[in-house]
Amino acid sequence: MKSAHVGLWLHVLSTTAVLVSAFDPFTTTVLVGVGAALSRSIYNYLHENCDHKWIAFNATGLEASLQTKLFGQHIASHIILKAVSGFMSNDNPKKPLVLSLHGWTGTGKNYVSSLIAESIYKEGMDSKFVHVFTSELHFPHASQMDTYKTQLQQWIKGNVSSCAQSMFIFDEMDKMHPGLIDSIKPYLDYYDKVDGVSYRKAIFIFLSNAGGESIIQTALDFWNAGRDRDEMELKDLETSLSLSVFNNKRSGLWHTSLIDKNLVDFFVPFLPLEYRHVLQCAKAAMEARGLKPDPAVADKVARDLVYFPKSERVFSVKGCKTIESKLDFYT
Template sequence: MNPFVRIMRLVMMLNWFMFLYCTWFMFVHFLERGPSPITTTTDDFKGCKPHAVDFRKSFGRIIWRLNTKIHGQPLAILPAIRLIKKNFRFLSTGSPIVIELYGPSGTGKSYVCELLAESMFYDGLKSEFVNVLDGEDLHLQEEQLSLYTDELRDYLRGNLTKCKKSLFIFKHTEKIPEELFHPIQDIMLSKMGGIFLFTTTESSPIVSEIYAHLLTQGTEKRQMNFKHYERALRKPLFNIGERLLFLPMTVNELKMCAVDELAKMGDTFLTDCITESIYKRIPVDTVGYTNMTCKEIIQVTRYVVIHNNCDIQQ
């Protein structure tokens, strides 16, 4: 065979080998790198500085805290993490992030809002870029609604003009007049950005009823899904966003809440005497259902510690 032809074939084989090697190297590198990082720019936090945190640095932190500090809420935390991974990189486009949080009081809704605020801003809920409106604090007369509606629209627009990553938390939305949701929707449609969180306990009795019924049927909490609770959830406030459902807590999950609180107070309080005294105060029925919340067990924990109450009798 002609030596020239042999050389050409060898060169072609080497080129093909190099192509395969480069392809394999890039594929392995992609797998190791994982999904694309959250992309933020200086402009994303323009106006928010110096009190804002670059979300690229806090992204992993909030995922870790949601997974470790919120106990027993797979129908809330998993969708929340998925939403954060998917949408936070798009804040610079002006599309708002809208999350509605449903469930009984004391199951973690407000805590999720707090974690998000702390992960985005150094001052957390106290940041000037975090805005909280509580429906329980609104005592508006009919004639005041029109004026307050205009004021709310201007307030939202002003904050988003200053910082497109402004966080708005609307608590007890079942007590907020329907008219006030119109300016909120107008601002969302104007593509000014912003993160909007809406918490409500409106459907709590039905959620608790369904939850207890599923337990009596032998359905474990980890087997439950949104379809079980469809009749408990009202129509979304808006046609965009994600709905998170917080369920009543199990005894073991309440114990984890208590341990978290004891850890905050110091390791010296993590004794068998103290923990047993706390656990004995968790009411449980025959199927293992308890209507106690994480917020309530934290109060019990503080009481036991403050009074050094190690009497484990009921």
């Protein structure tokens, strides 16, 4: 369909070019203007732009993805759907949306970020309006903190100036140098504009393993008490999680003003995954490869992982992180 449309436009442009030479200067100017407009239309059709054709929130799609693709995270799914849907339906938000996702590796933090991006941007994570920062890659040296702060401010300001509905994902916040993230505090606050730029429609997502211990302890407490994990609510985790993150000296959010000034809208806990969730991950991975889910293979993959506590083998140490490599071995 796309090639057909492009071919039609190119035919119209070539026809316009032929006609231009046959008319008087006034008509020629009009026709050249039409040709230029058509050229812009073709460019905009082929190249991503900051408009509703490329950025349009799909609440139904996000809900479906969270229900069918994210396993064992009923709290995170509920918070993210409500938070993102509410924000995207607000034409005049008072501040950017700031989500801080916490939990052990392999529990779905990065994956959920991609689901959010896919629900907003036509190009998903490949969108030029989605920006990912990885602490150890982009900010590796403590001695260059001042430089990083300036670069980060300029990068965010420049991209939001180009597209107000930009998304910024900060991975490995637990490895970020404390104090760096505070350099963008003004962009996350309740300001109409900062140096002439409004950041109110932007989305900031922080991903961190920090706070994972407190989440796991709560999950273990529920399990030891014989209570189902689905009984857990945000109120059971939120206070201990935010305190744990704020007081963790190894975290990029240690004593940050973002927490102190209540600029993080939601601390989203990701629970440790059980065998049944790993089984779901394995089956989903097989489907993603175009394979028919094999329960026997999924069981082998799930059982091959390391679980804790050691005697009871309740929670997967690495969540679903190594599923893909395990499938390579068993299929």
